[in-house]
Amino acid sequence: MLIDLFMKRATVAALDDIGELYRLVTFEGSGLRDIAWVPGAQIQFPMAGSVLAVRTYTPIEWNAQAGRLVILAYLHGLGPGSAWFSGLVPGQQCDLYGPRKSIDARALPGALAVFGDETSIGLGYTLARQDPQKVVSLYLEIGDVVSAERVIADLGIENVTLFAKREDEAHLVQMEEMLAPLVNRGTSFVLTGKAGTIQRQRQALRKLGVSSNRIATKAFWATGKQGLD
Ligand SMILES: Cc1cc2nc3c(=O)[nH]c(=O)nc-3n(C[C@H](O)[C@H](O)[C@H](O)COP(=O)(O)OP(=O)(O)OC[C@H]3O[C@@H](n4cnc5c(N)ncnc54)[C@H](O)[C@@H]3O)c2cc1C
Secondary structure, X not given: OOOOOOEEEEEEEEEEEEOOOEEEEEEEOHHHOOOOOOOOOEEEEEEOOEEEEEEEEOEEEEEOOOOEEXXXXXXXXXXXXHHHHHHOOOOOEEEEEEEEOOOOOOOOOOOEEEEEOHHHXXXXXXXXXXOOOOOEEEEEEEOOHHHHHHHHHHHOOOOEEXXXXXXXXXXXXXXXXXXXXXXXXXXXXXXXXXXXXXXHHXXXXXXXXXXXXXXXXXXXXXXXXXXXX
């Protein structure tokens, strides 16, 4: 397990529930000041009982002067990370590690297409704010479309296309149909979210002849696996 050596102490400064499935959490702490943060980087929270069992999240903002960062957590309800975020209360203290490199979109040429799911909304938000000159669009597979639409509206994220998840995964075919026109326009790709979906999309991009310098990938979770980092 790769974890940073130095743990930082933080306090839950604000909680904002967006429907029942998403929670915006603001953490503050002197250890969060003077940090060189690149949008797309990850941080990790140790889970109760073990400093080695960590769960990984993406700050959507990091104010290094104030020592404050914000996470958008998707509360899928199937693991300790999701339960931990659900149970946070204002003023609660916690530890975190990072930031550490995850997605770094700075070198990707052209417009950016972020593919992912509920766990990628925060990443899409922060990449869209990183460079106002860059056109960023999001393509997300989503279980509860209404909840996701609310988060996207609250955060003011533009250029988002949602694909309702289907048992037979037919929505993945629709997502793959988006790729060729984007490729033809010289777009670069950020593939995140569910590992199996990323694998499919990566193969499709390879078939379309997209070079690896136009693709950044990071699996955020995988069916049956715990705590990817
Ligand atoms: C670099 C990186 C950045 C990330 N950024 C964010 C972020 O900003 N916001 C965010 O909400 N998540 C983010 N994630 C995803 C998050 O870390 C995972 O969803 C993680 O598994 C949650 O931990 P858990 O303890 O709730 O579930 P785990 O104990 O890890 O998994 C338990 C079970 O839940 C399933 N599961 C895990 N995640 C999901 C899911 N999203 N949907 C459905 N089933 C799931 C697993 O398959 C497993 O069977 C990120 C992950 C990585 C690697």
